[in-house]
Amino acid sequence: MDVHEYQAKELLARYGIPVPRGGLAYSPEQASYRCTELGGDAWVVKAQVHSGGRGEAGGVRVCRSDHEVLDAANELFGRRLVTRQAPGGKLVYRIYVEEATDIARELYLALVLDRASEKILVIASPDGGMEIEELAERAPEAVIRSVVEPAVGLTPFQAREIAFAMGLDAGQIAQASKLFQGAYRAFRDLDATLLEINPLVVTGDGELVAVDAKMSFDDNALFRHPEVSELRDRSQEDARESHAADRGLAYVGLDGDIGCMINGAGLAMATMDMIELAGGEPANFLDIGGGASPERVLKAFRAVLNDKAVRVMLINIFAGINRCDWVAKGIVAAFEEIDVSIPVVVRLAGTHVEEGRRILRESGLPIVTADSLSEAAREAVAASRAAVPA
Template sequence: GLVLDRGRERIVVVAHPHGGMEIEEIAQREPEAILREVVEPAVGMQAFQARELAFGLGLAPAQVNQTVAVILGAYRAFRELDATMVEINPLVVTADAQVLALDVKMSFDDNAMFRRPNVAELRDHAQEDPREAEAAQHGLNYVALDGDIGCIINGAGLAMATMDMIKHAGGAPADFLDIGGGASPDRVAAAFRLVLSDRKVRAILVNVFAGINRCDWVAQGVVQAVREVRVSVPLVVRLAGTNVAQGRRILQDSGLPIIPADTLAEAAEKVVAARIHTAQPV
């Protein structure tokens, strides 16, 4: 299989003689048996690297050339289709000494699908979490988790830090939801609907750092969204950045039961406390 090694910033080809097994399982039991070839981006996958993998798999000389063609073809597909993974499992030798890929799985870079319409049209939303599919339609990054505290954050890094602080305060996040830089009222409302579609959610934390945006715009969006969506669980909002004083005033003057917080640690503690006093959903 071919994977993107983000640490090395290289494509890495990994192989093992035993097909039909998960590579993670093999890595734990016999890591020394895994074959690896690192592809230099300046020159791409070379035929000699594919041959080394083929010989390492214990194939007969007559089958090496076929295997080289398969590996190089998989590499071209990886590069030309903006893939993040190409997995051939199993690769078999038939009774008449032919090399065949019986099953292939591919993952693609979502950010590159705008230039790969032939790949994008194959997307099967029935195989995805319907909430994640809906999030994509609104330009949101949403991943469902196992906790009961809904998170609405702008920026992936801030979202990760927020989830860490929730765990540190004794809670568990119900989702990773990044609303991005343009926190418009419509996008914020869509985010609230997504979070509340999870029946496990017992409290929501909104944590927004306004850089490109302004806190007063974000606060207006939150107030409008809360009124439209009718949030029925405790809501903690922490704002920071441009026009933060105006944003906090808008939340205070809204008359809505919004719990304000000045710092991330305070926000995490308040949302965990609010969730403890919320009835467990049936």
């Protein structure tokens, strides 16, 4: 789960990380009022969307009067902000008005969950203000990596090593070390999967301030953090994924037109590969899991058909813990309860496969069956091409 910039900053501030003062606005008038509350002679108006690259897309504006703040907010509210990370655009419903910061230098700091080492990885650089991928490609030697041992956490000496490697002055090392350790505690305590401060700036007074922040959290750990869970903004999420997640389904939306319902993540990946090899494009990743009941199969059916781009549905079940007859009953129930107007290709294998095939055969439904995954993929791609209007 992602959160907005202002929410990430509120969380980080609890861990002693300095952030600029700011206020949230839900209308242009409120944005203008926020700058008078903050005082000063310059403010930054920021569109709050779950995407990086807002500045390049015009979602971050520096303003020097309340009238400029009002005009900037007027342009941003209701706009679909298209960025490199969100080519489909994200609607702007919230704006954050922040006091301008005297920036002398920009740095980069991030903590990520490194699945290869199964540890937290600190990534830092003396060059901030750009995407880390661009920085790693342009100047890989400028990227600092430091693995945190889970048994001891981010130690003071390790934090100081990172600060020295970032080229900070001797007088800033203690402040940087405290900030890095606060960021680590926030990442660890809140079960985050990403914490990025870009840029982390050195002000004209030599202070370190988190001017921008991004945080993502482990969905499976949100039950432990209701204060984080309530920050969820569904307007920024893929509607298909939200619909499926609310029903306990592992779903990831894609850009193709062949809807997939599969049991097991590995089999789901293999199925999508087979669709690609057959010349098609999967519309989603959907793992219904082991022991799926007919009711769960029906929920999965609804989740796939919730995507209006789907032209054909491919169901691939290799039953171990699961049972083919349960899945077959769920498929029949779906046809009875939902208006299924697209071709459906089914491949069943494993536990109770003969009973499952009998249920489908005797249902009289217009279902295409396949004996192998490759055959099912070919049938689905053929049905997809036949469904495309000339």
